[in-house]
Amino acid sequence: MRVLGVEGTAWCASAAVFDAETDAVFIESDPYEPDSGGIHPREAAEHMGDAIPRVIETALGHAREEYDDRGDDEPPVDAVAFSRGPGLGPCLRVVATAARALAQTLGVPLVGVNHMVAHLEIGRHRAGFDSPVCLNASGANAHLLGFHDGRYRVLGETMDTGVGNALDKFTRHVGWSHPGGPKIEAHAADGEFVELPYVVKGMDFSFSGIMSAAKDAYDDGVPVEDVCFALQEHVFAMLTEVAERALSLTGTDELVLGGGVGQNARLREMLASMCEERGARFHAPEPRFLRDNAGMIAVLGAKMAAAGDTVAVADSAIDPDFRPDQVPVTWRSGESVARVPGASDDAADLRGAEATVEVRGDTVAKRRLPKAYRHPELDATLRRERTVAEARLLAAARRAGVPTPLVRDVDVPEATLTMQFVGARDLAAGSTVDHARTVGEHLARLHVAGIVHGDPTTRNARVGRDGAPEDGRLFLIDFGLGFQSDHVEDYAMDLHVFEQSVEGTATDPAPLVAAVEEGYRAVGDDAVLDRLRGVEGRGRYR
């Protein structure tokens, strides 16, 4: 099978030919480079109108020349695949129109590809991995995907802008031309560490605080090299941390990287280091497959076409907000993906994403190990602050009526907390509606007391071995990302993080999510649930 792919969601007008027999990918791209400022949708669409016919012609010419197995009256490819979304509407329309016309002229089927899933699948394809977690670090997006029950689930994502757009906003502020990412990388080579905000909430994260702090630092005269260096160290450490948390939560030991920011050597170095430390395999495709390109569209298009997943021209409307979790994954068998760790009740294997936990009788010693991927200063700050916060909040939560382990000792220099062993298993391996309701009640109790958990996942809720609450109690652990707050937004994020962890791992999450909210409503403030609806609609693939 041979497929022609067309891409043009934002800046890159591109066409490619993928030959499934030889695995060869030919890519012809023509980037839009704005004279000043960021990507302008109308200008970008004009660029597409101009460049798409040209790149398609080059790719088709390549197919005709390279492969002489077909007669002159036969089409040189078996299908035409195009990026259906997400992306800028005016650009998507140009690409879709060209792809439809081409498929009709050649008399071959049309395949509508989700651009974000293509960023993931190209890594899986090139790595030969079975079922990896994927970190998409692109311009307009930043998220973690894992496959579960026939769909890619969003395990974590940005709550505001995409990672590349965040970097580009800083470089615009400094007066550098688009795209900014490569310029940040170049200037960071001469920079030194300065402290910036670091914002991770479970497996979600946000960039707005760090970006405004970076702009302020620059305006205050901090050398731009230092700001660039610090931006990379903070932003990429955040992405690496959430990627590690996703590997830990899903029990997966394969990670692939996708998206244009993935071309950054420091990001790849951090991810490789993290994976090596935990014995996971890591793959970053070569740069031509990381930045926007039609090669990834052609490769996924071929998989979809082989599965019969083609689309009639009449049904091939574009979707600027096309989410990866909307895509029925027709080209993969029902093989397990993001494997839910059934072994999480094994007392010998208590390694979280952040810490190692040693069990001695009824006591556990939780030690936050240094992470080699993080800058030493950032590493020391995070380990210290989280250890102190966890000790303080475990006690405060208990006073608020939420069962937590008793803290027996805190060793700040060693970032070690000694506490009571609680529960026999966590909820990652299975949660009942009653468990879910209780978690909702517990979170509401915390919030009424002004405490935000910060990382309430199914892994961080513990019950008895048979699933019955131990001593009638369901314990919350792991308050290291917690803090005091009286903001409804922070409370809503807590609920969002828990619900997302249920949705990422449960086969039938809906009743569990409903129970969480029912429990929350019984104890807490309805305004938080209202805000939760807002949080869910935000930062999603714009």
Ligand SMILES: C[C@@H](O)[C@H](NC(=O)OP(=O)(O)OC[C@H]1O[C@@H](n2cnc3c(N)ncnc32)[C@H](O)[C@@H]1O)C(=O)O
């Ligand atoms: C929807 C689609 O149009 C969009 N595509 C996109 O954003 O282009 P992509 O090629 O994946 O990523 C471009 C981003 O990647 C950044 N970038 C490129 N090289 C970089 C580098 N060496 N370091 C950091 N960022 C880099 C650029 O600054 C820019 O923000 C997306 O995938 O979100």
Ligand SMILES: Nc1ncnc2c1ncn2[C@@H]1O[C@H](COP(=O)(O)OP(=O)(O)OP(=O)(O)O)[C@@H](O)[C@H]1O
């Ligand atoms: N007090 C405790 N009682 C029983 N088991 C515990 C306790 N504290 C931690 N554990 C076990 O150790 C694992 C890791 O602990 P914890 O979640 O606190 O660390 P972490 O590295 O911050 O985890 P993550 O970031 O992956 O959520 C838990 O999933 C749990 O199995």
Ligand SMILES: [Fe+2]
């Ligand atoms: Fe992209």
